[in-house]
Amino acid sequence: AQKVTQAQTEISVVEKEDVTLDCVYETRDTTYYLFWYKQPPSGELVFLIRRNSFDEQNEISGRYSWNFQKSTSSFNFTITASQVVDSAVYFCALSEAVNYGGATNKLIFGTGTLLAVQP
Amino acid sequence: KAGVTQTPRYLIKTRGQQVTLSCSPISGHRSVSWYQQTPGQGLQFLFEYFSETQRNKGNFPGRFSGRQFSNSRSEMNVSTLELGDSALYLCASSLGSPDTQYFGPGTRLTVL
Numbered sequence: 001a002q003k004v005t006q007a008q009t010e011i012s013v014v015e016k017e018d019v020t021l022d023c024v025y026e027t028r029d030t031t032y033y034l035f036w037y038k039q040p041p042s043g044e045l046v047f048l049i050r051r052n053s054f055d056e057q058n059e060i061s062g063r064y065s066w067n068f069q070k071s072t073s074s075f076n077f078t079i080t081a082s083q084v085v086d087s088a089v090y091f092c093a094l095s096e097a098v099n100y101g102g103a104t105n106k107l108i109f110g111t112g113t114l115l116a117v118q119p
Numbered sequence: 120k121a122g123v124t125q126t127p128r129y130l131i132k133t134r135g136q137q138v139t140l141s142c143s144p145i146s147g148h149r150s151v152s153w154y155q156q157t158p159g160q161g162l163q164f165l166f167e168y169f170s171e172t173q174r175n176k177g178n179f180p181g182r183f184s185g186r187q188f189s190n191s192r193s194e195m196n197v198s199t200l201e202l203g204d205s206a207l208y209l210c211a212s213s214l215g216s217p218d219t220q221y222f223g224p225g226t227r228l229t230v231l
Contacts, residue, residue: 044222045222103215105152106152
């Protein structure tokens with residue numbers, strides 16, 4: 001069965017601190033996609049990044065960076081020099097890409113990590 | 120390009136009633152998926168449509184149904200509402216499948 005675990009329920013940091021959000025996934029598929037979404041208080045899920053199972057290159061986008069390690073089934077997200085605007089719930093998600101019915105977009109989400117950045 | 124839009128944004132219903140939620144995907148997107156978000160169960164997949172065909176369905180009772188129209192707009196319907204159906208219902212669209220999904224602002228349903 002597929003599963004995404006975000007063990008950190010809440011993290012509180014002070015502005016300008018670096019923070020890492022952990023994500024561990026389980027799947028038997030060889031082809032899959034991993035995602036990170038941000039959910040601010042308004043409720044809308046904002047797409048941050050997608051990684052496919054064949055691409056283990058780490059990625060950096062501004063203050064955001066992602067570390068994908070298949071050996072440990074982890075896809076961690078680091079925010080450097082955090083800002084108050086980074087306060088939100090962050091979700092890691094897994095897509096199996098293909099199921100018995102064919103291609104699919106079905107996402108399996110973790111329980112989310114609430115990040116509070118204090119000024 | 121306009122994002123995913125959902126209507127209505129807020130809805131209050133009573134037990135036993137039925138409700139229809141609407142989703143307009145990003146222009147050109149052919150795949151629409153629906154998710155339910157509750158404090159207890161988190162984000163759960165409801166169903167996925169592509170070119171008017173249901174491709175995948177989550178583990179929800181038959182009271183939850185959906186459809187997609189030829190213009191890719193989608194509706195979901197919940198019949199015989201229960202208190203536990205109170206949730207944020209999120210719609211997401213993508214160009215194809217599998218692909219990155221972009222979410223709408225959601226419809227917050229409250230069942231009294």
